[in-house]
Amino acid sequence: MVDVEIIEMYIPNSPSTLIYIPGITSSLTQPELYSTLHQTFSKFGLLYQVSVKNVDSEYYTYIRYYSARAASRARAAALRGEIAIKDSGPVRVTGLSRSGFPNVPLSxxxxxxxxxxxxxxxxxxxxxxxxxxxxxxxxxxxxxxxxxxxxxxxxxxxxxxxxxxxxxxxxxxxxxxxxxxxxxxxxxxxxxxxxxxxxxxxxxxxxxxxxxxxxxxxxxxxxxxxxxxDEPVVSVSEVEYTQDAENEDEV
Known part of the structure; x- marks a missing residue:
């Protein structure tokens, strides 16, 4: 079966394009963790957004791809333990079942x-x-x-x-x-x-x-x-009409 994906110029909102990584504990600062995650997950496809939130000394991350296929490849790699964060070990990914917002055009x-x-x-x-x-x-x-x-x-x-x-x-x-x-x-x-x-x-x-x-x-x-x-094909300023004696209707 041929793998065909249609990507529109809209903010991706399908659950299939989203990866959720809860409970990351690391000595990295929030900007450092963002940079690490962006670099790591970009290997699987173009990222729309990486969001990192700090709650009670743990980081919770949402990673959004444009392509569901790219997200699937990244999710599979994480489940195989191939993606690890400094001081935290392999990341644990979780799926989400809802998109949360309507179709919105990309900038x-x-x-x-x-x-x-x-x-x-x-x-x-x-x-x-x-x-x-x-x-x-x-x-x-x-x-x-x-x-x-x-x-x-x-x-x-x-x-x-x-x-x-x-x-x-x-x-x-x-x-x-x-x-x-x-x-x-x-x-x-x-x-x-x-x-x-x-x-x-x-x-x-x-x-x-x-x-x-x-x-x-x-x-x-x-x-x-x-x-x-942009440019008119013909610009007319004056018109001279002539009349034929044998055919008065012809101009």
Whole structure:
């Protein structure tokens, strides 16, 4: 049976991607233990999060992978006693049966980190198609952005649109200047566009190594991008009409 895993650009919330390690007693400080765990468990796959909590001189750790397959490999290694912590010995892993939160999109940085891990730095590229301040209410700053993600190895691409509006009054009350408002609104609009584009990307991982990119075409943007927004194909300033005497309807 072929091992196929679909990874979306959302915060992983399945119990199958989570490893819980209770009751670690070690002379390591909390930052040192975090660094050790991150380095150790990264060998099995890309980590989304490592959380270390100190309760009554014991450490309790949650390790979250993007891939359920990677989490399974790490869990199996721990159960075989192959993962040990200084002064604590082999770690004891426990499964959890609930996810605890709904599907939430990854940040743009996390999306790019995930794409780089599975596709390599040259496996994808991005392009800003449209990024402008739009006409709107005089008391409102409105920015619209459209971006494109391209995956040349699989010959697929997708677009994402973002729209951000900011009332001038509320921003000025917080001490922002007009330039600050424009800059922040433009940045948020561009960020929304990238999140919308990444949200359509599916990583199809076969046997843990072969990766193919597919696009979820059921995801809809706030609006559709029209390429003629950038440069009109024809610009007409004057038109001269001529009339043929034999065919008055022909122009």
């Amino acid at each position: 743009r940085y996390k999306c790019e980190e995930l794409a780089n891990f599975y596709l390599g730095f040259s496996g994808w590229r991005s392009k800003v198609l449209y990024h402008r301040k739009e006409e709107s209410d005089p008391l409102m700053v409105k920015y619209v952005s459209v971006v494109s993600l391209e995956f040349p190895r699989d010959s697929v691409s997708c677009e994402g649109a973002g729209l951000c509006e900011q009332p001038l009054a509320s921003a000025e009350e917080e001490g922002d200047s007009y330039i600050d408002i424009i800059t922040k609104t433009a940045k948020r609009s561009l960020g929304e566009a990238f999140l919308a584009a990444w949200g359509k990307v599916l990583l199809i991982v076969v046997e843990g190594s072969k990766v193919q990119v597919q696009i979820n075409t059921t995801k809809e943007d706030q609006f559709l991008y029209n390429p003629v927004w």
